[in-house]
Amino acid sequence: MTITQLRAFVYAADSGSFTSAANRLGVSQPTISALIRKLEEHHNLVLFIRTGRRLSLTAAGQELLGWARQIVETSDRADEALFELRGIQRGSVSLGVLRNASFYFLAELVEQFHRARPNVRLKLYGQNSFEVVEGVRDGVLEAGIVVLPVPDEQLEVFPLLQDEVLWTSSHPERVAQPVTMEQIVQNPIVLYDASYSWNDPTRRQLNERAQRRGLQIEPLVEVEYMEAALELASRGIADTMISQAATRSAGFPKNLHCAPFETPLYDTIAVIRRRNSVYSPAIIELIDLVSTILKRAAQPA
Known part of the structure; x- marks a missing residue:
């Protein structure tokens, strides 16, 4: 029958x-x-x-x-x-995003997507990029927005934007000119993403640079969130790294000063998905929105 x-x-x-x-x-x-x-x-x-x-x-x-x-x-x-x-008229869609997505696209993404698809529930899992990779690889997440480098076995990676990483301190003399790794290790350091430590993509880049110069980065303090690291830096306790996008946010402490690295350091923001997978229409729309927002943000003012 x-x-x-x-x-x-x-x-x-x-x-x-x-x-x-x-x-x-x-x-x-x-x-x-x-x-x-x-x-x-x-x-x-x-x-x-x-x-x-x-x-x-x-x-x-x-x-x-x-x-x-x-x-x-x-x-x-x-x-x-x-x-x-x-037709993306209802249901729910989940996307893994880098933990600091709010500095790049989060609010605008939600606003634009909800305006176009008011009956679709949106779940954005703001995690460390390393955790987003695991979610995509295990099939828990259809796709993710991460900071490179990440382990890319079984994944396809599509870079979207480069954002320069700066060194920040409440002591202006420490960042009066582009900083070297030798200068960084001479002063107290606070680093965020404590749970993932040197698996965090930006921290990994920093550590690899130090190793190539025979140096070791030993943070005085490790915290989970960028905001906490910036608060400690603003109090003069230690210096930290910061993405250029974050320096433009309203919450960036006004007494902090920034300098680039002597050899510029960049976060590369990228889309990842499982190799040979097919995007759903909702994920395609979300990724297109993220790409548009990031490209607009990268244009000179």
């Missing part, structure tokens, strides 16, 4: 005619007759009798009709739901 057979049965019962049912389904009248016959043969029961020019249900047909109608209507609702999701 198939959905097509049940649909033919319901349409024939509603119209009292195989011909009308055939027109509604867009098939020939013999096709409807064959579908009904297979349904009757499956149960070894007669479902229709002819009374004049109109079909009438037998007792077995009357018993089946309620169940068949419920199955057909449920199938129709399921089709409608999937069509709506394909």
Whole structure:
């Protein structure tokens, strides 16, 4: 017993005619007759009798009709739901984002997407880039926005934007000119992303530079969030790194001073997805919005 057979049965019962049912389904009248016959043969029961020019249900047909109608209507609702999701009209969509996404695109992304798709629930998992990679690789997240470098086994990586990393201090003399790794390790350091430590992409770049010069970075304090590191730096406790985008935020402490690295250091923001995977329409729209926002932000003022 198939959905097509049940649909033919319901349409024939509603119209009292195989011909009308055939027109509604867009098939020939013999096709409807064959579908009904297979349904009757499956149960070894007669479902229709002819009374004049109109079909009438037998007792077995009357018993089946309620169940068949419920199955057909449920199938129709399921089709409608999937069509709506394909058109991004409702449902939910999840995207992994770098923890500091609020400095780049988060608020504008939510505002624009919600304005266009008010009935779609949006879940943005703001995590360390390393955790976003694990979520995408394990199939928990369809795609992610991360800072490079990240482990890219089983992943496809599409860079979007480079943002310069600066060194910041409340002591202006420490950042009066581009800083070297030798200068950095001479003063107390506070670093954020304590949970992921040197797996964090920016911290990894910093550590690799120090190692190439035979130096070791030993933070005086490690905290989880950039905001906490900036607060400690503003109090003169230690110096820290900061993305250029974050320096333009309203919450950036006014008493902090910044300088680039002697050899410029960059965060590269990128889209990642599992290799050979296919984006859903909602994820495509989200990523297009992120790309547009980042490209606009990168343009000179």
